Amino acid sequence: MEGKTMDACEEKITGKNVRYLALVAAFLATTSFADESSLVLDHSIIPLEVANSAILLRERALLDNLSVDIVESLTTEVGPRRIGTAGDKRVIAWAQAKFRELGFDRVWTEEVILDRGWTRGEAKAEIVSPYPHNIVLTALGYSVGTGGDLSGEIVEFKSFADLEAVPEGDSLKGKIAFVSYSMRDFVPKAGESASSGYGEGTKARGRGHVVAAKRGAEAIIIRSVGTDNNRYAHTGSGYGYKRGTRKIPAAAISPPDAILIQNMLKRGQPVVLKMNLTSEITGPAKSANIIGEITGRSGSDEYLVLGAHVDSWDEGTGAIDDGAGVGSMMAAAALIGQMDQRPQRSIRVLLFAGEEIGFYGVNAYFAKHEKDLPNHVLGAEVDGGGGRINTLTSGVGDESIAAIREMYKLIAPLGIEWSDANNAKGSSDMSVLGNAGMPALNFSQNSNDYFMYHHTPNDTFDKIIPEDMRYLTAAYATIFYVAAELDIDFRQ
Amino acid sequence: MEGKTMDACEEKITGKNVRYLALVAAFLATTSFADESSLVLDHSIIPLEVANSAILLRERALLDNLSVDIVESLTTEVGPRRIGTAGDKRVIAWAQAKFRELGFDRVWTEEVILDRGWTRGEAKAEIVSPYPHNIVLTALGYSVGTGGDLSGEIVEFKSFADLEAVPEGDSLKGKIAFVSYSMRDFVPKAGESASSGYGEGTKARGRGHVVAAKRGAEAIIIRSVGTDNNRYAHTGSGYGYKRGTRKIPAAAISPPDAILIQNMLKRGQPVVLKMNLTSEITGPAKSANIIGEITGRSGSDEYLVLGAHVDSWDEGTGAIDDGAGVGSMMAAAALIGQMDQRPQRSIRVLLFAGEEIGFYGVNAYFAKHEKDLPNHVLGAEVDGGGGRINTLTSGVGDESIAAIREMYKLIAPLGIEWSDANNAKGSSDMSVLGNAGMPALNFSQNSNDYFMYHHTPNDTFDKIIPEDMRYLTAAYATIFYVAAELDIDFRQ
Numbered sequence: 012m013e014g015k016t017m018d019a020c021e022e023k024i025t026g027k028n029v030r031y032l033a034l035v036a037a038f039l040a041t042t043s044f045a046d047e048s049s050l051v052l053d054h055s056i057i058p059l060e061v062a063n064s065a066i067l068l069r070e071r072a073l074l075d076n077l078s079v080d081i082v083e084s085l086t087t088e089v090g091p092r093r094i095g096t097a098g099d100k101r102v103i104a105w106a107q108a109k110f111r112e113l114g115f116d117r118v119w120t121e122e123v124i125l126d127r128g129w130t131r132g133e134a135k136a137e138i139v140s141p142y143p144h145n146i147v148l149t150a151l152g153y154s155v156g157t158g159g160d161l162s163g164e165i166v167e168f169k170s171f172a173d174l175e176a177v178p179e180g181d182s183l184k185g186k187i188a189f190v191s192y193s194m195r196d197f198v199p200k201a202g203e204s205a206s207s208g209y210g211e212g213t214k215a216r217g218r219g220h221v222v223a224a225k226r227g228a229e230a231i232i233i234r235s236v237g238t239d240n241n242r243y244a245h246t247g248s249g250y251g252y253k254r255g256t257r258k259i260p261a262a263a264i265s266p267p268d269a270i271l272i273q274n275m276l277k278r279g280q281p282v283v284l285k286m287n288l289t290s291e292i293t294g295p296a297k298s299a300n301i302i303g304e305i306t307g308r309s310g311s312d313e314y315l316v317l318g319a320h321v322d323s324w325d326e327g328t329g330a331i332d333d334g335a336g337v338g339s340m341m342a343a344a345a346l347i348g349q350m351d352q353r354p355q356r357s358i359r360v361l362l363f364a365g366e367e368i369g370f371y372g373v374n375a376y377f378a379k380h381e382k383d384l385p386n387h388v389l390g391a392e393v394d395g396g397g398g399r400i401n402t403l404t405s406g407v408g409d410e411s412i413a414a415i416r417e418m419y420k421l422i423a424p425l426g427i428e429w430s431d432a433n434n435a436k437g438s439s440d441m442s443v444l445g446n447a448g449m450p451a452l453n454f455s456q457n458s459n460d461y462f463m464y465h466h467t468p469n470d471t472f473d474k475i476i477p478e479d480m481r482y483l484t485a486a487y488a489t490i491f492y493v494a495a496e497l498d499i500d501f502r503q
Numbered sequence: 504m505e506g507k508t509m510d511a512c513e514e515k516i517t518g519k520n521v522r523y524l525a526l527v528a529a530f531l532a533t534t535s536f537a538d539e540s541s542l543v544l545d546h547s548i549i550p551l552e553v554a555n556s557a558i559l560l561r562e563r564a565l566l567d568n569l570s571v572d573i574v575e576s577l578t579t580e581v582g583p584r585r586i587g588t589a590g591d592k593r594v595i596a597w598a599q600a601k602f603r604e605l606g607f608d609r610v611w612t613e614e615v616i617l618d619r620g621w622t623r624g625e626a627k628a629e630i631v632s633p634y635p636h637n638i639v640l641t642a643l644g645y646s647v648g649t650g651g652d653l654s655g656e657i658v659e660f661k662s663f664a665d666l667e668a669v670p671e672g673d674s675l676k677g678k679i680a681f682v683s684y685s686m687r688d689f690v691p692k693a694g695e696s697a698s699s700g701y702g703e704g705t706k707a708r709g710r711g712h713v714v715a716a717k718r719g720a721e722a723i724i725i726r727s728v729g730t731d732n733n734r735y736a737h738t739g740s741g742y743g744y745k746r747g748t749r750k751i752p753a754a755a756i757s758p759p760d761a762i763l764i765q766n767m768l769k770r771g772q773p774v775v776l777k778m779n780l781t782s783e784i785t786g787p788a789k790s791a792n793i794i795g796e797i798t799g800r801s802g803s804d805e806y807l808v809l810g811a812h813v814d815s816w817d818e819g820t821g822a823i824d825d826g827a828g829v830g831s832m833m834a835a836a837a838l839i840g841q842m843d844q845r846p847q848r849s850i851r852v853l854l855f856a857g858e859e860i861g862f863y864g865v866n867a868y869f870a871k872h873e874k875d876l877p878n879h880v881l882g883a884e885v886d887g888g889g890g891r892i893n894t895l896t897s898g899v900g901d902e903s904i905a906a907i908r909e910m911y912k913l914i915a916p917l918g919i920e921w922s923d924a925n926n927a928k929g930s931s932d933m934s935v936l937g938n939a940g941m942p943a944l945n946f947s948q949n950s951n952d953y954f955m956y957h958h959t960p961n962d963t964f965d966k967i968i969p970e971d972m973r974y975l976t977a978a979y980a981t982i983f984y985v986a987a988e989l990d991i992d993f994r995q
Binding site: 083086087088089090091097142143144145147240241242243266267270271274275278327328467468469471472473474 | 582770
């Protein structure tokens with residue numbers, strides 16, 4: 012463009028217009044450079060004006076720090092918020108106030124009953140012999156306490172399967188079972204989940220105490236389920252005790268302490284651990300899901316749902332798990348709410364209680380809303396940290412795939428790939444609704460550092476990467492804006 | 504080389520010979536490819552047979568895991584070993600046994616008197632208002648306790664200079680001073696030290712409690728001196744109390760907690776901290792330096808000294824600080840001791856007590872050996888973790904520089920640069936002897952991750968990178984072998 016023409020342009024386009032034109036130009040440049048024009052939009056599916064608004068929204072979201080600010084507010088003003096604790100009460104108040112501050116049209120809570128509470132108490136452990144060492148450990152959720160000092164010789168199992176392979180009986184009597192499985196760490200390719208190794212690790216975390224008890228063990232310790240080598244133990248949920256199962260204490264030890272114990276065991280002498288957990292299972296309590304709605308202009312009773320869980324484990328401030336979800340989902344909906352007009356259909360942000368101990372919030376939600384499920388036209392959840400999206404997978408009716416594929420073109424410039432699998436159920440809490448038939452999207456995230464921090468004291472605000480949070484928020488805002496604007500039945 | 508010739512060769516050269524020839528070939532290849540033949544040795548300074556032995560030693564050290572195995576043994580069998588503690592007693596026994604096991608010719612200890620001991624006790628803190636939060640902190644060395652709960656409003660100072668700029672008096676009465684300086688993190692170029700930001704950080708760590716007390720503060724907290732953002736506090740030494748100075752508790756808080764407090768302060772409300780340290784200064788105790796010698800074959804009373812400190816802070820297992828030094832120095836001398844014959848001059852490994860609280864061991868050593876200082880013909884110390892060497896700097900008489908420069912050529916293939924500064928004094932403890940006139944070498948290390956872990960519970964064996972430890976050990980072994988073999992007075 013020559014100087015003179017440029018000047019003429021600059022006289023006419025100022026402020027929002029300049030930005031608008033620049034963005035459209037950038038978008039057109041992106042699409043025209045793409046091979047085979049695969050990103051050129053079909054405007055019979057997404058009308059030009061909706062697409063333009065979506066692009067503006069996306070670009071604004073990329074520049075807007077709101078999602079990060081929300082996480083900062085949550086982690087600073089509330090902090091840890093395990094269900095049933097004082098932090099849980101604080102976050103219920105915080106979330107309602109934040110929704111209102113952000114201009115949501117309707118804000119409400121829905122009760123969640125916690126059938127049993129739990130007190131973490133203190134966790135101390137030391138190797139008594141052959142070499143005295145303090146051991147960093149943390150009780151797994153809903154572990155019983157040790158009732159004073161509990162000592163036993165450590166018996167190592169390389170995997171949960173190895174522990175299960177021991178016949179039931181009392182062969183581990185007087186012993187402390189130690190599952191030393193180290194979570195597989197890898198960089199997922201597009202469409203892969205970083206959580207594959209996590210699933211293997213959570214077997215012993217969730218059921219180890221039951222399996223070890225049936226073999227006579229006095230307690231179980233596991234190597235923390237995480238990909239880091241920091242000296243933190245990663246807590247997490249034990250899945251509870253079946254009736255009649257002997258209750259034994261269960262704890263995770265830090266990766267460096269796991270390595271230390273393995274190095275001692277290599278020397279061939281008995282390794283004796285003394286541990287003391289003052290954890291306690293307590294009575295029932297009340298909590299709540301918190302819901303904020305950007306009410307659609309069409310007056311229909313259909314809504315799209317963006318999920319995250321509002322609870323966190325109690326040793327960090329819950330920045331990546333799941334402050335990142337709370338921040339990105341609240342911000343995505345709030346940014347849509349800042350547009351010139353409300354979208355056709357409503358958008359609800361569902362902040363679920365008690366995810367960490369087993370979907371308490373979403374289960375209560377589903378029990379209450381099962382009959383309304385057809386009104387939930389599309390859902391997704393962020394519960395994998397604040398990393399960027401790498402792949403979008405639909406989980407919709409066959410006829411709707413083309414529409415989602417068109418929407419996808421609007422976020423492809425964020426470095427996102429498309430998966431043809433069409434098997435999404437919505438991640439984390441949202442999968443409860445997805446499995447019950449709600450159309451869903453899965454936005455796979457880069458979770459490379461997620462499993463280094465999550466469920467530890469180290470899950471704090473400084474672990475949020477602002478640029479990545481903005482990319483994450485932009486992707487959700489763009490897709491959900493368009494999905495709310497169009498009149499598509501994603502079940503079809 | 505054709506098949507037949509190769510076969511003929513292989514008949515004649517086996518075992519050590521094969522390796523020897525391969526190594527010499529590799530070395531010649533290195534030198535002949537170097538620009539301007541700058542690495543071709545001057546055999547009038549280093550005779551061919553010494554050079555060949557040095558190359559063999561270097562290559563053997565690169566393949567030998569001994570230095571790593573020593574750190575594993577130290578951190579597993581001894582663990583934390585702050586001077587005056589039970590771990591200190593254990594390490595004195597461990598080091599003597601290890602020297603003997605490694606074939607050192609003479610092993611002995613020399614008493615070190617600790618004028619005052621210190622008990623860490625427990626450290627707890629929480630923000631009371633405006634938002635309740637647990638704070639991760641640790642007492643700085645030789646801090647007094649709080650005598651129960653101590654509460655005060657936090658007053659932030661961005662740097663130690665800002666705190667010093669407050670006039671003496673009682674303007675901080677009832678307050679807790681908070682120096683929020685964040686250690687500068689950078690990748691040093693050749694010859695630069697990663698510790699530049701560390702020096703700034705240690706000002707408030709070492710003297711903050713005195714300066715804050717003179718301004719009326721009830722206590723001082725500092726942002727941990729480290730380059731990580733893990734939720735550990737980095738302990739370290741306060742430099743004690745001058746007579747007549749009011750004693751106030753001093754603690755470091757973790758980087759994420761420092762950020763949290765700063766974010767609270769930004770909101771403009773008073774931030775009140777409650778802290779409880781049960782630290783206590785205790786009575787005198789005895790410790791020891793441990794010395795192992797590879798006795799030279801010449802019968803002269805000259806020796807070269809390789810230093811490291813045997814104490815560690817008490818929350819980790821002291822793998823990088825200074826297990827890496829203990830492992831690399833013991834291994835370097837032991838590998839020299841495994842050669843066909845003893846070197847001309849003796850090599851002593853000096854494992855110093857009580858470095859962390861202010862050079863107790865080396866000061867005792869110097870007091871005892873000041874008159875023998877001329878027998879210390881060359882010294883160096885590792886106290887910067889297990890990273891590779893990036894630069895060799897001499898600190899010798901002018902006439903000797905050429906000889907050190909020749910020795911340097913033997914380690915240049917390890918990726919090491921040469922510095923012309925000739926101002927080395929020996930690092931850490933060894934600088935006491937260097938400053939008193941002992942010829943010294945400084946081997947600057949890659950310490951990029953050192954300040955992430957040091958002085959925290961996270962300083963554990965898994966932080967040692969075996970390959971880097973082998974490079975580190977190989978550099979020291981090679982240089983000290985040649986220096987012991989030649990008859991050079993490095994003072995000249």
